[in-house]
Amino acid sequence: MSFLSYFINGISLGSIYAIIALGYTMVYGIAKMLNFAHGDIIMVGAFATFTVVSTNGGNPIVGILAAVLVCTVLGVTIERVAYRPLRGASPLAVLITAIGVSYLLQNVALLIFGSNSKQFTSVVNIPALKLADGQLSISGVTMVTIASCIVIMIVLTTFINKTKMGQAMLAVSEDKGAATLMGIDVNRTIAVTFAIGSALAAIAGVLLCSAYPSLTPYTGSMPGIKAFVAAVFGGIGSIPGAMIGGIILGVIENLSKAYISSQLSDAIVFSVLIIVLLVRPTGILGKTIHEKV
Amino acid sequence: MKRKAKGIKNQTTIQNFITYAIVIAFWVFIQIWSKAGQMTSLLNGLLVPICTYVILAVSLNLTVGILGELSLGHAGFMCVGAFSGAFFTKAMAGAIPSVGIRFAIALLVGAAVAALFGFLIGIPVLRLTGDYLAIVTLAFGEIIKNLINVLYVGKDSRGLHLSMKDVASLNLEPEGEVIIKGAQGITGTPKASTFTIGILLVLLALFIILNLVNSRTGRAIMAIRDNRIAAESVGINITKYKLLAFTVSASIAGVAGVLYSHNLSSLAATPKNFGYNMSIMILVFVVLGGIGNIRGSIIAAVILTALPELLRGLNNYRMLIYAIVLIAMMLFNSAPKAIEMRERLMEKVKGKGKGAA
Amino acid sequence: MAMLEVKNLSISFGGLKAVDDFHVSIEKGQLYGLIGPNGAGKTTVFNLLTGVYKPDAGSIELDGVNITGKRTMDINQGGIARTFQNIRLFKELSVLDNVKVGLHNHHPYSTLEGIFRLPRYFKVEKEMDERALELLKVFDLDQESGYKASNLPYGKQRKLEIARALATDPKLLLLDEPAAGMNPNETKELMDTIRFVRDHFDMTILLIEHDMKLVSGICEKLTVLNFGQVLTEGETSDVLNDPQVITAYLGE
Numbered sequence: 001m002s003f004l005s006y007f008i009n010g011i012s013l014g015s016i017y018a019i020i021a022l023g024y025t026m027v028y029g030i031a032k033m034l035n036f037a038h039g040d041i042i043m044v045g046a047f048a049t050f051t052v053v054s055t056n057g058g059n060p061i062v063g064i065l066a067a068v069l070v071c072t073v074l075g076v077t078i079e080r081v082a083y084r085p086l087r088g089a090s091p092l093a094v095l096i097t098a099i100g101v102s103y104l105l106q107n108v109a110l111l112i113f114g115s116n117s118k119q120f121t122s123v124v125n126i127p128a129l130k131l132a133d134g135q136l137s138i139s140g141v142t143m144v145t146i147a148s149c150i151v152i153m154i155v156l157t158t159f160i161n162k163t164k165m166g167q168a169m170l171a172v173s174e175d176k177g178a179a180t181l182m183g184i185d186v187n188r189t190i191a192v193t194f195a196i197g198s199a200l201a202a203i204a205g206v207l208l209c210s211a212y213p214s215l216t217p218y219t220g221s222m223p224g225i226k227a228f229v230a231a232v233f234g235g236i237g238s239i240p241g242a243m244i245g246g247i248i249l250g251v252i253e254n255l256s257k258a259y260i261s262s263q264l265s266d267a268i269v270f271s272v273l274i275i276v277l278l279v280r281p282t283g284i285l286g287k288t289i290h291e292k293v
Numbered sequence: 294m295k296r297k298a299k300g301i302k303n304q305t306t307i308q309n310f311i312t313y314a315i316v317i318a319f320w321v322f323i324q325i326w327s328k329a330g331q332m333t334s335l336l337n338g339l340l341v342p343i344c345t346y347v348i349l350a351v352s353l354n355l356t357v358g359i360l361g362e363l364s365l366g367h368a369g370f371m372c373v374g375a376f377s378g379a380f381f382t383k384a385m386a387g388a389i390p391s392v393g394i395r396f397a398i399a400l401l402v403g404a405a406v407a408a409l410f411g412f413l414i415g416i417p418v419l420r421l422t423g424d425y426l427a428i429v430t431l432a433f434g435e436i437i438k439n440l441i442n443v444l445y446v447g448k449d450s451r452g453l454h455l456s457m458k459d460v461a462s463l464n465l466e467p468e469g470e471v472i473i474k475g476a477q478g479i480t481g482t483p484k485a486s487t488f489t490i491g492i493l494l495v496l497l498a499l500f501i502i503l504n505l506v507n508s509r510t511g512r513a514i515m516a517i518r519d520n521r522i523a524a525e526s527v528g529i530n531i532t533k534y535k536l537l538a539f540t541v542s543a544s545i546a547g548v549a550g551v552l553y554s555h556n557l558s559s560l561a562a563t564p565k566n567f568g569y570n571m572s573i574m575i576l577v578f579v580v581l582g583g584i585g586n587i588r589g590s591i592i593a594a595v596i597l598t599a600l601p602e603l604l605r606g607l608n609n610y611r612m613l614i615y616a617i618v619l620i621a622m623m624l625f626n627s628a629p630k631a632i633e634m635r636e637r638l639m640e641k642v643k644g645k646g647k648g649a650a
Numbered sequence: 651m652a653m654l655e656v657k658n659l660s661i662s663f664g665g666l667k668a669v670d671d672f673h674v675s676i677e678k679g680q681l682y683g684l685i686g687p688n689g690a691g692k693t694t695v696f697n698l699l700t701g702v703y704k705p706d707a708g709s710i711e712l713d714g715v716n717i718t719g720k721r722t723m724d725i726n727q728g729g730i731a732r733t734f735q736n737i738r739l740f741k742e743l744s745v746l747d748n749v750k751v752g753l754h755n756h757h758p759y760s761t762l763e764g765i766f767r768l769p770r771y772f773k774v775e776k777e778m779d780e781r782a783l784e785l786l787k788v789f790d791l792d793q794e795s796g797y798k799a800s801n802l803p804y805g806k807q808r809k810l811e812i813a814r815a816l817a818t819d820p821k822l823l824l825l826d827e828p829a830a831g832m833n834p835n836e837t838k839e840l841m842d843t844i845r846f847v848r849d850h851f852d853m854t855i856l857l858i859e860h861d862m863k864l865v866s867g868i869c870e871k872l873t874v875l876n877f878g879q880v881l882t883e884g885e886t887s888d889v890l891n892d893p894q895v896i897t898a899y900l901g902e
Contacts (some may be wrong), residue, residue, distance in 0.1 A: 034424060036573075065452075082620055085628040091424075092363065093627035096580045099372060099573055103616035111609050174319065225431070232428045261457075267439035270432035277429055278417050293522055293693070293702050293734070508764030508771065509754060509778075516740045516751040523738035526700060527752045527818050528726035537761065585742075616803055 006258040007084065008252060009191055012142040012211065014250020016150035019204040020227030021234070021242035022156065023197030029237035030193045031087075033094045037101035038201060039224015045202030046209040046219060047109060050120055060123035067202040075198025076191050084187065088129040090112045102221075109217035117216045120209040139208045148207065152200065154241055160239070165192055173237065226253075227243075229273050235286025244284060248272075309503045313496060313586045320492045339602055341556040344491025345549045346598045350578035351591040352545035355502055357576065358585030360513065361518030362419070362537040363427040366434030368571035370407045372562055374547025375554035376441055376473065378403035379482040379637045382555065383472050384448055396485035400494070400551045407547020408540050410437070415539040419532070431569050441562040446473040478561030479554070480588055486556040494552055495591075498545050502587060507539065514538045581622060604630070651713055653678040653854045654822055655862030659698055659708030668694045670878045673707070674856075676822070676871075681848055682856045682888065687899055691878040692858045693735055696824050700732050701725045713721050727755055729821035733811040733828060735858075741800040745791055748799050748810055749782040752817025757781070785813045788850070789843060805836045811845070813829055816851060821846070825857040837861060841868050866890060874898065 020042060027035045048070040049063035082101055086094050095157065126140030153167040160166035171179040172189045180186055208223060209215050226249060234245025249269055323340065326332055349371060356364045378399040382392075389395045414433050421429055445456040449469030456462040460471055473479055505511050513534045516524040526532055554560045564570060578597055582589030597615075604611035625631050652675045659672040669691045676682045684692050697703045699710060701722040710718045717725050731752075740748050757778045759770045786792040789809040794802060803809060808828055815823055828844070829837045842863055847853055859865050865872065866886055873883040876898045882889055890894060 028424075034427070035563055082624070085630060090584075092357075092580055092584065093623055095363075097623040097627075099577065100616050100619035103612060103618065105607070107613040107616055110615065131519055176595045191502055225425065229428065229432065233514040236424070261443065263443045264439060265438045270436050270439075273428055273432050274417065277421060277425055281421055281425060293697050398820055493871055503762070504765045504767060508761070509750075509757075509759060509774070510761040510764050512743065512747055512751050513754055515743055515747075519740035519742050520738045522702070522722075523734065523740065523814075524751065526732055526734075526738075527720040527814060528755045529724050529751065 002258075004148065005138075006254050009142060010140055010254030011247055012145045012250070012257045013254055014117060014230075014247035015145045015252050016208050016211070016246075017223065017227045017230045018149055018246025019152055019200050019207070020223060020230040021246045022152070022239060023200045023232040024175050024228050025234075025239060025242040026169070026193050027197050031079075031083065031190050033082075033083065033195075034093065034228070036098040036099065036224075038093065038197065039107060039220040039222075039227070040060075040102050040105035041071050041075060041198050041201040041220065042197055042205035042208060042223060043109060043215075043217060044074060044105060044119065045142030045205030046215050047118075048107055049123065049204070049206045050118055050209070050215055051210035053121055053123070060125075063123060063202070064206050068199045071198040071202035071205075072195045075194040075201070076248055079191055079194040084190075088285030092099070104176075106217045106221075106241075113217065115216065118212040120213040120215045122210040122213065123206055124210055128179065139211075141207070145207045145211065148203065149243075149247075150202070156196075158240065165189070171192060229269065232283055233273050233276055237287070238285040241283060241285035305507055307569065308588075309499075309507075312499060312503065312591070315588065316495055316499065316591065318491060319341075320489070324487065335602065335605070339599060340488040341486045341491050341540075341552065343595055343598050344488065344495050345553045345556075346575070346578065346594040347495050348549035349546055349550070349575045349588070349590050350582065350594040351495075351498050351502055351587055352549065353575050354579045354585065354587055354590045355505075355542040355545075356536055357579050358587075358590075359506055359518065360514050360535060360542075362539075363423070363576075364430040364539075364542075365569055365572045365576065366429050366430035366432070366437075367413075367432075367542075368567045368569070368577050369434030369437040370411055370543040370546035371553065371571070372434075372437055372441060372567035373410045374403035374407040374550025375560060375567075376550075376562070377406035377547070377621035378551030379479045379560055380472055380555040381448065383479060384453070392483045392485050393513065396483075396490075396551075396555055399555070400548055401445070403547040403551035404544045405547075407550065408544035411540040411543025412536065415536045416542075419535045419539060429520055431572065434567075435570055438562045438564070441473075441478075441567075441640045443474045444473055445471065445475050447471040448629075476561060478559065480556065480559040482560060484556060484558065485553050491552055494548060498548065499591075501541070503644055506587075510534065510537065535622045536540065577619065581626075589648055652676055652711075653680070653713055654699075654720040654856065655709075655711040656699070659695070659705050661694065661698060661703055661706050667878050669698060669705075670877075672698075672875070672880060674873050674880075674883070675856055675866065676856060678854050679848065679852060679868050680845070680854055681868055682854075683872040684856060684875060685860070685863045685865055685872055686881070688877035690875040692875055692876075693826060695875070696732060696826055696858065699725075699824065700730055709726035722803045726801045726818055726820070730824060731815035731820035731822075733808070733815055733826055735830065737804075737807050737811060739799040739807055739814075741798070744795065745797050745799055745802065745810055746779070746782050746795040748814050749785055749817045750778050752814040753778050755780055756817075756819055759766060762846065774843050782817065786810075787818055788846070789813045789818075805832050805840075808832070809840075812843075812847070816853075817893055818845065821854060822851050823855045825855065825859075827858055827860065829859060829861045836865075837864055840864070844868055862890070 024038055025036065045067040048067040051059060052058045052063040052066045053185065082097050083094060086097060089106055120143055123142045124144045126144065128140060129138045129143065160169060166186045168189045171182065171184055172186055176186055227246065230245035230249040231242045233249060234241025252272055253265050253269050255267040260268065349367060353367045356362055381399045381402045382395045387394055418426060418429050443457050445460055445463055445468050447454045449463045449466040454463040454465060460474065468471040513529050516529055517531055517534055521531060578594040579590050582593030601611050603617050604614060654676040656672060656674045659669060661669050672695055684695065686692055698705050701720050703719060704719050709716060712729055713896050715728060717728050740751060744793040757774050759774045763771050763849055783795060786795055787814065791806060791810060791813065799810060817889055832840060844855065845868055848855055869886050872886050872889040873886065881898055882892050882894055
């Protein structure tokens with residue numbers, strides 16, 4: 001029974017990784033950049049909710065909406081100010097700029113909220129589900145997280161396959177030049193991608209802090225990296241890949257924490273990534289690209 | 294035309310000597326400064342770290358700039374060097390009483406162990422390219438840090454004992470000594486690192502890397518960077534030279550680690566000193582100094598290490614300023630529009646100069 | 651015995667037979683042309699000969715040695731050097747260094763000798779410089795030896811690729827569309843250079859080319875490839891007058 005409980009918690013943690021990884025993977029697929037600041041957007045989202053909920057004694061729903069709004073605006077602004085001017089520059093220059101943005105977000109948060117960790121009040125008030133005579137308890141947050149992940153996945157897939165903007169995204173990710181020739185506004189498409197990715201990060205931030213309620217300016221860093229790993233794991237650029245990668249990662253992490261060593265869980269997660277990439281160099285669902293000679 | 298080829302060679306030699314001269318001049322300047330009684334303890338405390346970061350930046354440039362592969366795990370090799378070096382110095386305290394000699398050997402031990410890790414990690418990693426290579430090196434760096442945090446090593450009359458659990462499971466004799474204590478790391482390493490030693494190691498690292506780059510081996514490595522398929526077609530052994538560059542780079546990072554560990558009385562592997570954040574910081578030095586530009590790495594490492602410390606008066610704002618400066622510099626240096634604007638400006642200035650003449 | 655003897659060479663990509671039952675036999679010192687319409691599989695043949703792709707079937711013998719399925723690096727060391735259709739120079743290296751990379755395996759010294767600047771380093775580097783300049787002179791590139799390779803004009807980049815390939819001291823030189831992008835004057839000059847290389851270095855040359863003036867001007871024998879298969883082969887003038895070949899090029 002305890003295995004099942006660890007497993008379900010793993011899926012829940014994995015769902016959070018998956019939601020973050022979706023943002024990573026979409027941005028990578030379309031802008032071909034590793035957005036290292038993505039993890040810090042999570043933190044900003046969590047702080048936005050925290051501020052609303054703690055100051056107004058407020059409604060958690062308002063808190064979540066605030067987080068989504070703040071992060072979407074922030075994501076689009078960052079793209080406009082810091083990344084767009086670098087389009088066409090070396091990938092390394094973009095990477096370092098993203099790192100600069102990450103430092104910036106962390107330090108602004110540090111100035112506003114200080115370095116002490118804040119106690120985050122969960123936005124989920126659903127009572128835990130008791131199964132098998134109370135031996136298996138699934139918390140409200142866990143259920144909401146998993147449900148959100150499923151809903152997001154469905155909505156996102158529909159959006160990409162059924163809307164004009166979604167198709168434009170696919171086109172831009174295939175070939176920017178050709179997309180431009182077909183009359184697609186590449187800048188706008190990339191901006192929308194950042195908006196969606198950041199909104200997802202906000203939701204992930206709120207869910208993350210509801211499950212693990214301590215919040216600092218560095219809260220987003222490690223989950224950001226893990227989600228990045230999940231995205232690569234599933235095949236970066238692939239949306240179902242991000243989903244699968246995130247969930248597998250969460251399950252591995254939770255099970256190794258429970259059965260092997262909590263200190264070594266990160267090492268185990270990273271080892272699995274390495275093994276997967278050595279067997280499938282472009283991730284589970286990644287496309288293999290052959291260089292033309 | 295023979296003169297022409299020779300001319301280039303002399304130019305590189307001169308450029309290299311300027312690089313050495315800058316490092317030596319820095320050392321002389323600090324000596325004079327401190328004789329004049331101008332050194333604050335803050336500055337003094339920065340000298341060895343500056344040397345450490347310079348060595349790290351220069352060695353990472355070998356991987357990123359010369360070999361052309363993005364590594365985000367350089368701090369891992371530094372970590373391996375730091376711990377193996379400090380471990381040696383502590384473990385051999387009885388056998389070799391002289392701290393100086395122990396430190397000298399520790400530098401070799403750190404270099405060798407880091408090289409071994411570089412080699413072993415390089416074999417799988419270098420099969421990947423681009424962002425995949427970057428994430429896997431990051432993963433290895435984190436794994437190393439993680440493993441060191443659960444590593445317990447003790448020593449008694451029966452020899453060395455190793456455990457991944459806790460001190461008790463080392464089963465030491467009562468008079469035995471715990472040398473590596475899990476997350477607490479190694480404490481009581483003699484402070485053998487000095488600024489002068491640091492500078493000597495910087496010079497040594499430069500000597501190795503600059504000479505390597507300007508040799509048959511370096512040409513092969515850069516050929517792989519510029520065009521792997523063409524390099525293969527002229528008979529270059531890709532795997533061998535990639536691995537060689539990666540191993541040398543790791544080994545030199547290991548030396549930096551030993552220098553680092555002998556500057557601290559207590560050494561623990563935290564996310565701050567050996568995590569991916571450190572790897573990224575070193576990468577920032579390399580990129581800001583100019584990819585492939587060894588001298589640039591040195592200057593960027595010195596300025597970017599000193600700057601936040603010198604801005605200490607600004608307290609919480611200093612890292613904020615650092616971040617803004619970093620973004621601004623990247624935009625200024627690399628944005629296609631900024632480059633175009635700079636070029637136009639340069640032309641205008643030049644044009645005016647000509648007009649006046 | 652032929653310098654290059656290829657039999658039954660085949661490879662397919664995802665079910666499509668890119669090269670099907672290809673064969674060729676080239677005598678030492680011959681200037682041999684491989685022609686055919688776009689997409690006929692000519693470059694794929696080069697990639698098979700140099701080990702970039704491993705053939706599904708067939709055998710490749712160079713000067714009596716079976717090199718089928720070997721690695722690119724080993725095939726080069728065994729005696730095949732090539733140029734590329736889309737120029738592949740070491741862009742950031744100087745013109746001289748590009749050739750010196752080609753000399754890599756013939757003028758060895760160890761990495762440690764290089765780092766510590768031992769006597770052999772100076773001796774071998776000097777040999778390399780001399781040899782590289784000699785080669786550059788053949789292609790009239792010696793004045794540009796200090797330029798960054800990417801700063802050379804297009805035509806000279808193509809020549810530098812040939813110089814670099816020759817530096818590996820091959821038995822067989824493969825040229826993939828050496829005249830692509832050149833004007834008639836440059837092409838004429840290139841034809842002289844290719845002939846000179848063959849005579850001066852006693853080289854066997856196999857080249858892919860679309861420029862029929864070049865092909866008819868310097869190639870002694872030709873093989874025509876169409877849809878991955880050998881359409882015909884033989885003396886240049888016979889092949890070029892073959893109605894099958896004309897149809898293949900012009901369509902029906």
